[in-house]
Structures are given as structure tokens and as C-alpha cells.
Amino acid sequence: MAATTRRRDGHLARERMLEEAMTAIAEDGLAGLTMSALAKRLGTSGGHILYYFGSKDRLLLEVLGWSESALTEERRALLAGRAGAERKLRQFVELYLPRGPRDPRWTLWIELWARTASNEPLRQAQAEIDRGWQEDLESLLAKGVRQGRFAEGLDTAARASELLALLDGLSTRVVLGQRGADRASALRMALSATERLVERG
Structure with missing residues (x-):
């Protein structure tokens, strides 16, 4: 005991x-x-x-993993919900983007990205987190294709990679507080691009 x-x-x-x-x-x-x-x-x-x-590097990685585990639960609940594929895709984008310039999770991501080149355990841990987002987004897109909501024959792996790269870029601009880059504008741009990536002909 x-x-x-x-x-x-x-x-x-x-x-x-x-x-x-x-x-x-x-x-x-x-x-x-x-x-x-x-x-x-x-x-x-x-x-x-x-x-x-x-070490501080290990602390930062543990904090990121702890934060991401909560997001993983939210993401999986989103994917398991009853909403349509378009609505789920919007919710996925909303969940991914930072809340604003002081978003601590994204501040951590940017800091740790700069350290991965010389830290293999850190690189592997980040790759694992990224893989979870990629796989869940691929699954969401594939379901939308099966339901006829997204383009037939959509390359779900490629579109998921493109969308996540876009979201990373927009998120970085928001967190760094660049002019004209706030959550609302980032969300508008992300949703506009997302619609073009998955739209039916």
C-alpha cells in the first residue's frame, strides 16, 4: 500500500x-x-x-507531450462524433490552430523545432506527435470521400500533409504576432484553403 x-x-x-x-x-x-x-x-x-x-529540454518535451495528450483526447472525440465530414474538418482546423500570440503549446513547438537537429530523442518524440495528427486527418478525409463529401479519388495522405504544413505556417505567424496574423484571419485562410484542397470537381 x-x-x-x-x-x-x-x-x-x-x-x-x-x-x-x-x-x-x-x-x-x-x-x-x-x-x-x-x-x-x-x-x-x-x-x-x-x-x-x-534537463530543461526534457522538461519542455514532457510539457509538450502532456499538453498534446489532452488534445489527442479532444481530437479522437471529435472524430468519433456524429457531425458530418465538413464540420469535423472545420473542428479539426480550429483545434489545431493556436489560441493567440501567447499560446503556450505553440510557443513550445516553435522552441523545440529549433532544437531537433541536434537532439534525436526530441526529433523522434515530435515525429510521433506529428504522426498522430497526420493519421487522424487522413482518416477524416478518407471518411469524407467515402461519404461523397470530398473529391472522389482524393489523395488523402498528400492532402493531409499539405493542410498540416499550411496550418503550421499560419500558426507560427499567429504565435510570433506578425502583422495581420491573428487567430480569426488564420482560421479564415485555413478554411478557404481546406475547401479548395478537398472540394469535389
Whole structure:
């Protein structure tokens, strides 16, 4: 029983650290997230944070994975819903795009993209997350084709890759706060492009 309690407490402690790290990113940006700053927010020591994560890169990756797991649940619920294929595709796009310039998940993505060239475990973890979005979008498009809502013979893998690349570009512009790039305009452009990518002849 004691061992079970320790494992449960450890899991809760880890979850609390990840949640607080995401909050810190939203409030202060990624540059302000250090092991010592996170420890101070949690009322613990930097060594305690290092015990769980080992390095800032690992912490960032764990925070991203934790955030993405919640999005995966939302995405799977969306795909399992009763809405039509067009409505589901719109919901998928809405879920993918950042909420605004201070979106912590997207701030993390941009930071970690810059680190993947020299960090193979990080590259593999990001590829796994990307694969989940790609496969679910392919599945959504394929269902729309079967239902006659999207173009017959649509190359679902290629269209999904194109759409995700577009969404990445629009999302980056929103997060970086570029002129004229906000969530509403990004959503309009994404939906317009999406319609052209899947439309029937």
C-alpha cells in the first residue's frame, strides 16, 4: 500500500510540475521558464525538478507531450462524433490552430523545432506527435470521400500533409504576432484553403 501511495504521489507531483510549467510559459514566455523559476513557483528546489526531468529540454518535451495528450483526447472525440465530414474538418482546423500570440503549446513547438537537429530523442518524440495528427486527418478525409463529401479519388495522405504544413505556417505567424496574423484571419485562410484542397470537381 505504501509503495502504491508513493507512486500515486509521484504521478501527481509530476502532473503538477507540468501544469505549472505550462502556466508559466503562458504568463512569462518560454525564456522565463528555468528550473529555478519553476521550482520557486512550486515551492520546491531546482534539484527536485531535475530529479524528475534531468534537463530543461526534457522538461519542455514532457510539457509538450502532456499538453498534446489532452488534445489527442479532444481530437479522437471529435472524430468519433456524429457531425458530418465538413464540420469535423472545420473542428479539426480550429483545434489545431493556436489560441493567440501567447499560446503556450505553440510557443513550445516553435522552441523545440529549433532544437531537433541536434537532439534525436526530441526529433523522434515530435515525429510521433506529428504522426498522430497526420493519421487522424487522413482518416477524416478518407471518411469524407467515402461519404461523397470530398473529391472522389482524393489523395488523402498528400492532402493531409499539405493542410498540416499550411496550418503550421499560419500558426507560427499567429504565435510570433506578425502583422495581420491573428487567430480569426488564420482560421479564415485555413478554411478557404481546406475547401479548395478537398472540394469535389
